[in-house]
Amino acid sequence: MIARIRIVLALIFVGMATLVLVPLQLVAMKTGLWRETVILRLWHRVVLRGLGIRVHVTGQPAAQRPLLIVANHISWTDIPVLGAITDVRFIAKADMQTWPLVGFLSSLQRTVYIERERRRKSGDQAGEIALRLVNGEAMVLFAEGTTSDGNMMLPFKSTLFGAATMAVAEGAAKEVAIQPVAIAYTRLHGMPLGRRFRPLASWIGDQDLASHARDLIASGAMDVEVRFGEPVIFAAGDNRKQAARIVEERVRAQFAAALREPEGSRPKP
Numbered sequence: 001m002i003a004r005i006r007i008v009l010a011l012i013f014v015g016m017a018t019l020v021l022v023p024l025q026l027v028a029m030k031t032g033l034w035r036e037t038v039i040l041r042l043w044h045r046v047v048l049r050g051l052g053i054r055v056h057v058t059g060q061p062a063a064q065r066p067l068l069i070v071a072n073h074i075s076w077t078d079i080p081v082l083g084a085i086t087d088v089r090f091i092a093k094a095d096m097q098t099w100p101l102v103g104f105l106s107s108l109q110r111t112v113y114i115e116r117e118r119r120r121k122s123g124d125q126a127g128e129i130a131l132r133l134v135n136g137e138a139m140v141l142f143a144e145g146t147t148s149d150g151n152m153m154l155p156f157k158s159t160l161f162g163a164a165t166m167a168v169a170e171g172a173a174k175e176v177a178i179q180p181v182a183i184a185y186t187r188l189h190g191m192p193l194g195r196r197f198r199p200l201a202s203w204i205g206d207q208d209l210a211s212h213a214r215d216l217i218a219s220g221a222m223d224v225e226v227r228f229g230e231p232v233i234f235a236a237g238d239n240r241k242q243a244a245r246i247v248e249e250r251v252r253a254q255f256a257a258a259l260r261e262p263e264g265s266r267p268k269p
Contacts, residue, residue, distance in 0.1 A: 003218035006052075010217045014050040017043065018105075025108050037087035040109055044083035051213070052221045053077060056263035059228030061086040064177040066133035066167050067231070070247050071181040072255055073142035074150045075203040077216070078183050081224055083109070088138045091129060091160065102209065112139070114160070126159070130166035134173050139163070143244065150185055150198035151259075153252055158244035164234040177231035180247045182254030186262035187223035198259075225263050227254040 025039040048055065061069070069088060071078065082088055090106070094113040097103045112132065114125045132139055141163075143156035164176040185201035186193060193200070200219060203212050216222070229250045234243050 006220070007214055007217045010050040010052075014046055017046040021046070022105075022108065029108070035087075036110070041084055041087065044080040047080040048077075048084055051077065051080075051216050052219075053081065053216075054221060054223045055081055055084060056223060056225045057085060057228070058225065058258075058263075061088075061138065061228060062177050062179045062231045064231065065136045065138070066164075066173050066176045067138040068129075068133060068161075068164055068176055068178045069138060069140045069181055070143050070156075070161075070178055070251065071140060071183055072153045072251055073144050073147050074183060074185060075147060075201055076209060076212075077201070077203075077224075078142070081183065081226060082140055082181070085226060086138065088140045089132060090140045091142070099209075126162040127166055129160060129163035130169075130172070133163060133167045133176060143248070147202060147204050149204060150193075150200075150202040151195050153248075153255055156244050156248040156251075158241045161240040161244045161247075164243065165238075165240050168234065168236045175233050175235040178234050178243060178247055179231040180229040180250035180254065182225075182227040182229070182251050182258055184225045184227075184255055184258035184262070185222060186225055186258060189220055190223075192262060223263065225258040227258055229254055 021039050021043045025036065028034050028036045028039055061067075069082070071082065079090060089110055089112065091112045091114060092106060094115045096106055097113045112125075112128055129139055141160055143160070144154040145157045146154065148154050161178070164178060167173045167176045185198060188197065188200065201216070201222060201224070203209070232243060232246055232250070
């Protein structure tokens, strides 16, 4: 009964906020009266509040531009988690653009849609991301290409790291900062999730988005850690595959550290 009440209240809260914020975002996009990311960050925070997700941040987003943020990927909730922290744009699978409501909301964030299965288009897709980077937008790349179960990371795909190569080509940018970021869901109601229960946060395979959101809300307060690492500087002549390996190693180390010693278990300085 309590879970049902929680679900209803969360839906009402997020729904009403969305009805107010979407028109404001459309005005911002058409007129430029205020930065588009102001409304976006507010909406992401509303979603997190509705889901009952608390975010703990270690480190900070790099101030340098161009900036490519590379993170592991566990759930669709990773998007509001990062979107609530800093001004970013996302790189998402092309089929998301056709999803009811989700596609519309993603477009309001000026998401870059990619088709990972069509390798012939990878150059064009990397080129669009490179253009956004050169224009000063911080782009988020979930380099695994899909979601994991929250206990382990999948190997990074290096293809879209080519955006960094394109950004520095022909002097468009002297260098690109590639920042490793680890996301780890660590606690439920203040208690460590552990290997058995971490998949509660994950969104894997063909699981329905609505049912996953419902289950998350019903489960109650969940904690997620976001750890920002030191950027890897990518310059002309650098190898994208090598850069991808270095970034993956750093994300893995940060991810393992967050699971091993989550926020709240570390002694206060």
